[in-house]
Amino acid sequence: MSFGNLFRSLIVAGLAVCTIALASCGGSPAAGGPKKLRLAFVTNNSANFWTIARAGVDQALKEIPNVEADFKFSDNTPATQKRIVEDLLARGVDGIAISPVDPDNQISLLNDTAGKTFLMTQDSDAAKSDRRVYLGTDNLAAGRQAGELLKAALPQGGKIMVFVGSIDAQNAKDRFQGIKDAIQGTKIEVIDVRTDGTDKVRAKANVQDTLVKYPDVAGLVGLWNYNGPAILNAVKEASKNGKVKIVCFDEEEDTLAGVKSGDIAATVVQQPLNSAASPSR
Numbered sequence: 001m002s003f004g005n006l007f008r009s010l011i012v013a014g015l016a017v018c019t020i021a022l023a024s025c026g027g028s029p030a031a032g033g034p035k036k037l038r039l040a041f042v043t044n045n046s047a048n049f050w051t052i053a054r055a056g057v058d059q060a061l062k063e064i065p066n067v068e069a070d071f072k073f074s075d076n077t078p079a080t081q082k083r084i085v086e087d088l089l090a091r092g093v094d095g096i097a098i099s100p101v102d103p104d105n106q107i108s109l110l111n112d113t114a115g116k117t118f119l120m121t122q123d124s125d126a127a128k129s130d131r132r133v134y135l136g137t138d139n140l141a142a143g144r145q146a147g148e149l150l151k152a153a154l155p156q157g158g159k160i161m162v163f164v165g166s167i168d169a170q171n172a173k174d175r176f177q178g179i180k181d182a183i184q185g186t187k188i189e190v191i192d193v194r195t196d197g198t199d200k201v202r203a204k205a206n207v208q209d210t211l212v213k214y215p216d217v218a219g220l221v222g223l224w225n226y227n228g229p230a231i232l233n234a235v236k237e238a239s240k241n242g243k244v245k246i247v248c249f250d251e252e253e254d255t256l257a258g259v260k261s262g263d264i265a266a267t268v269v270q271q272p273l274n275s276a277a278s279p280s281r
Helices: 004-024 048-063 078-090 107-114 139-153 170-183 200-213 227-237 253-261
Strands: 037-042 067-072 095-098 118-122 133-135 158-164 188-195 219-222 245-249 266-271 276-280
Touching: 037 048, 037 078, 048 067, 067 078, 078 095, 078 107, 095 107, 107 118, 139 170, 139 219, 139 245, 139 266, 158 170, 158 200, 158 227, 170 188, 188 200, 200 227, 219 227, 227 245, 227 253, 253 266
Parallel strands: 037 067, 037 095, 095 118, 118 133, 158 188, 158 219, 219 245, 245 266
Antiparallel strands: 266 276
16 A cells, blocks of 8 residues: 555545634635645655655645645754744645654644644654644554564564664654564563664664674664665675564565565555554565
8 A cells, every 4th residue: 555645645634624624713715716725744854755655645636626735855853844834834834744853842843833724743743742633653553563573583582773763753762662562571682773864874884883883683673664775785785684684664665675585574564544554574
């Protein structure tokens, strides 16, 4: 199932809620036809996940009348998201869907935005904010699935390293917590978490450094979509494919090829339409 389905659903949800909100505020259709709703999508990085999502938005815009959407790529920093959101508010958009980079420290921005327009979170939540709704995967459950896959890949236990763009993002926190929940009481030991700021070169370098610093590492886990390919490439270059078990998330082309070849033990693939997740092995 395409990631774009999540965002097609997002537009429909935003359209419905925005329409209700406008009506409750005394809004009325413009003469000659209904008001054209202006929605905006703000990502938490520029990874391929969002490129696929944008394609879903573009497709939805062809099917849903009287809606226009602006898709904004962020660079994984709260400052950039703040600038983007403030610009959107100044332009008077009717609704914003955002994937917060650091939700705990963006409450003020999110609450201010929610007071000025319809706000929803996507992909990664900010439950403490005044956002109207969150649409995305149950990342805690997805993390637990990844943990179960780790247990299957490492029945005797061993040391693992976890890789992600930012551990401050709620989806990363939840996935990591889910993994820890699943492996509790086993002989699987988490060495640490390495972050890369969504820099793919750094993501690969983090893996290379881990393989050198911890030659006895048994498993590598990638929490975001590009981490899987970064791990796989580094492991192959070190001639450790098949020796070090890899568990990751999402359906990047290289990730799926790695699963098929057996170089990746498993990946947890999202099903955005019903906000669930399922393992692929």
